[in-house]
Every structure is written in structure tokens, then in C-alpha cells.
Amino acid sequence: MILHDYYRSSAAYRVRIALELKGLEVEHRPVHLLRGGGEQFTAAYLAKNPQALVPTLELDDGVMLTQSLAIIEYLESLRPTPRLIPQDSILAAKTRAVALVIACDTHPLTNLRVGGYLASELKASPDSIEAWRRFWILEGLQAVEKLIAPTPFCFSAEPTLADLCLIPQLFSARRFAAPLDHLPRILSVEAACLELEAFKRAHPARQADAE
Amino acid sequence: MILHDYYRSSAAYRVRIALELKGLEVEHRPVHLLRGGGEQFTAAYLAKNPQALVPTLELDDGVMLTQSLAIIEYLESLRPTPRLIPQDSILAAKTRAVALVIACDTHPLTNLRVGGYLASELKASPDSIEAWRRFWILEGLQAVEKLIAPTPFCFSAEPTLADLCLIPQLFSARRFAAPLDHLPRILSVEAACLELEAFKRAHPARQADAE
Numbered sequence: 001m002i003l004h005d006y007y008r009s010s011a012a013y014r015v016r017i018a019l020e021l022k023g024l025e026v027e028h029r030p031v032h033l034l035r036g037g038g039e040q041f042t043a044a045y046l047a048k049n050p051q052a053l054v055p056t057l058e059l060d061d062g063v064m065l066t067q068s069l070a071i072i073e074y075l076e077s078l079r080p081t082p083r084l085i086p087q088d089s090i091l092a093a094k095t096r097a098v099a100l101v102i103a104c105d106t107h108p109l110t111n112l113r114v115g116g117y118l119a120s121e122l123k124a125s126p127d128s129i130e131a132w133r134r135f136w137i138l139e140g141l142q143a144v145e146k147l148i149a150p151t152p153f154c155f156s157a158e159p160t161l162a163d164l165c166l167i168p169q170l171f172s173a174r175r176f177a178a179p180l181d182h183l184p185r186i187l188s189v190e191a192a193c194l195e196l197e198a199f200k201r202a203h204p205a206r207q208a209d210a211e
Numbered sequence: 212m213i214l215h216d217y218y219r220s221s222a223a224y225r226v227r228i229a230l231e232l233k234g235l236e237v238e239h240r241p242v243h244l245l246r247g248g249g250e251q252f253t254a255a256y257l258a259k260n261p262q263a264l265v266p267t268l269e270l271d272d273g274v275m276l277t278q279s280l281a282i283i284e285y286l287e288s289l290r291p292t293p294r295l296i297p298q299d300s301i302l303a304a305k306t307r308a309v310a311l312v313i314a315c316d317t318h319p320l321t322n323l324r325v326g327g328y329l330a331s332e333l334k335a336s337p338d339s340i341e342a343w344r345r346f347w348i349l350e351g352l353q354a355v356e357k358l359i360a361p362t363p364f365c366f367s368a369e370p371t372l373a374d375l376c377l378i379p380q381l382f383s384a385r386r387f388a389a390p391l392d393h394l395p396r397i398l399s400v401e402a403a404c405l406e407l408e409a410f411k412r413a414h415p416a417r418q419a420d421a422e
Binding site: 050104105 | 281
């Protein structure tokens with residue numbers, strides 16, 4: 001399998017953690033989102049992913065899977081252990097809900113393409129775009145703080161899909177200087193995750209395309 | 212079960228279709244997102260849903276489930292038939308990917324709270340907010356057009372999670388006057404869905420709180 005990846009993409013980072021936890025090996029193929037106007041807009045990449053977003057998981061038979069959470073659910077069926085979605089249906093719903101607070105209501109508002117539109121179409125200043133990003137990141141994280149029950153991971157003694165989404169979002173939060181001190185439960189989950197080799201190996205700074 | 216709902220919310224509309232297809236009865240309790248500054252901001256509702264968003268599914272034992280896609284996956288485990296996520300893992304991944312194109316990368320950019328921020332903080336004009344909504348809706352739908360394989364529903368002979376997300380997004384697209392004529396596959400899926408009683412009964416205009 002080939003993961004079309006970008007070191008700093010928080011959606012790709014989620015998938016990298018899942019692959020590491022499950023011990024699945026893939027070839028990482030970087031798609032540089034800024035170089036040359038954005039490698040995600042080449043015809044070759046658009047044929048793989050019509051959204052021009054990363055990640056894309058290319059299977060050995062050429063099938064292309066897009067959307068990080070759909071890819072992680074696929075990996076869960078491909079290699080069910082360790083479980084990333086709890087077996088209990090209520091706990092699974094709470095786990096997926098936290099993942100979706102981040103993947104739907106937080107990250108897409110703050111990514112590169114939205115910042116580009118705010119600047120070019122709405123003439124938003126760099127400062128107001130930074131403030132926009134911090135605002136939506138904190139909206140999302142403050143909701144997550146209320147939804148999780150750290151033990152020490154978001155919902156259990158092992159990391160789940162919720163943790164896989166939370167850690168990359170915290171990486172972005174720090175990039176955009178969002179204050180996190182008032183989120184003690186989230187910070188305790190982060191400390192637990194960052195102890196694990198899988199999370200360390202998936203970190204943006206450890207990727208071959210990191211700058 | 213109680214569904215905390217708003218007739219025009221496309222996230223709530225997805226859950227209503229799932230409930231109808233599965234023949235699950237719930238009490239609908241409207242949360243008016245505009246009246247009195249927004250009923251979603253009352254302390255009573257925030258205790259159910261810290262994001263101040265709809266829908267919330269309140270279970271009989273008082274457990275609160277949030278995030279429409281997490282709720283639908285829960286309903287899938289509660290009543291597995293008819294299946295909304297295909298059994299085949301590749302088809303499941305493609306189905307979830309289309310759902311997420313809409314639920315992550317389209318709808319959250321165009322909803323009420325984001326429009327509010329654009330107006331109040333970035334001083335965007337009503338026209339530029341409408342243009343913003345149309346832009347992101349078309350970005351999402353144009354990707355969906357390439358990802359689906361209508362037969363006659365998005366991926367199969369029966370509706371799946373992808374169809375449940377697509378139909379409410381099309382309702383919003385029309386509210387915001389996004390042109391859809393260049394999306395023939397999507398329009399053919401829509402025609403197939405709108406034949407079904409479950410989709411008719413879940414439509415915003417058919418809800419008790421419709422205005």
C-alpha cells in the first residue's frame with residue numbers, strides 16, 4: 001500500500017498513527033501542498049483524489065481510498081487489532097463523536113485551502129486568519145474537553161480513533177498558537193499518547209518530507 | 212429515544228433518514244437555532260451537547276450521543292437492517308469517504324455559526340457569505356460527482372450512508388442557489404432517493420417545527 005502523505009497534514013498524521021499502532025507497513029509518498037503551486041493539483045494526483053487533499057491510501061490493486069476516517073475504518077477491518085473503535089456500541093459512538101468534532105467541525109475550517117480563500121476572496125488579513133484558526137480550534141477542543149473521560153486515553157486504557165484525531169489537532173493548535181492551558185483533560189491524554197512509540201514515529205517532524 | 216433536532220439542519224436530516232429507513236421511532240424535540248438568540252445555547256441544551264449543535268440523540272437511560280455520523284453508526288449497530296454501511300470493506304470505505312466529503316469538508320464550512328463569524332468578525336457582506344457557501348458546496352459536490360458510481364444510489368441498489376449525507380447537502384445547495392446542472396450523477400442519485408418514503412418523511416418541510 002502507498003500512503004500519499006504530507007508531513008504537516010493533520011489528516012495524514014491520523015492515518016500514520018493508525019498504521020503504526022496496527023503495525024502495517026506502507027510506502028510513504030509525499031505530496032507537497034505548497035511547492036510549485038501545490039503538488040495536490042497535478043492531474044496525476046487529482047486522478048487519485050478529486051478533492052486535491054491528503055491523505056490517499058493506494059491499495060496494491062490500484063484502488064484509491066480517500067478521507068482519513070474512512071481509511072482508518074478500513075484499516076480497522078483489515079487488521080482488527082489493536083482495536084481503534086471500541087466494541088461497545090455506546091463507547092464506539094462517543095469515540096467516533098470526538099473524532100468527528102475534530103475531523104468535521106475543527107480541522108476543515110482551519111486548513112490551507114480555507115485560509116487561502118479567506119485571504120484571496122474575503123481579503124482577510126494574516127492576523128485575522130490566525131485569529132479565525134485559533135477560534136475554531138478552541139471551539140472544537142473545548143467541546144472535546146467536555147466529551148472525553150481520560151483513563152488515561154480519551155475513553156479507555158488504550159488509544160482509540162479519538163486519540164488519533166486529537167493528537168494531530170493539538171500539533172496544529174500549537175502551530176497556530178492556540179492557548180491550551182485551560183484544557184487539563186486533553187493535556188493529560190496528550191502526555192499519555194506521546195509516551196507511545198507509534199505516536200512518536202507518526203509525528204510530522206519524523207517524516208522524510210519534513211522541512 | 213429523543214432526537215434533539217432542527218428541521219433545516221442538514222446533519223439532523225441525515226439522522227432522520229437513517230431512523231426512517233431502519234423503522235426506528237423516536238420523539239423529535241426541536242431546538243430552534245435562531246429563536247431567542249438560539250435555543251442551542253441554553254444551559255439545558257449545552258449540558259446535552261457541548262458543541263451547541265444539532266442533532267443529539269438522547270437514549271432512554273439518559274446517555275447523550277452527538278455528531279450525526281457517530282449516531283448513524285450507532286443506529287447501524289442497534290438495528291443492522293437495512294444496512295447503511297456496505298459489508299464489503301472497500302465499498303464501506305468509499306461510502307464513508309463520500310459521507311465525510313460532505314460531513315467534514317462541505318457542510319461545516321457553510322453552516323450558521325461560520326456565517327455568523329464571517330459577518331461579525333471578518334465583516335464579510337451578505338453577498339460574499341453567500342458566495343463562500345456556494346463555493347464550498349460546489350467544491351464538495353464536484354468531488355462527490357467523481358467518487359460515486361450510481362446504481363441507482365451512490366454505491367449500490369440500496370441507499371447507504373453516502374446517500375443519507377448527499378440528499379441533505381443538496382437541500383442546502385438549493386437554499387444557497389448553488390448551480391447543480393453539471394452534476395448529472397448526483398442528480399440521478401437524488402431522483403432515486405426522493406422516490407423513497409423514508410427520504411420524503413425525513414424532509415425538512417415535513418417536520419413539526421418547519422416554518
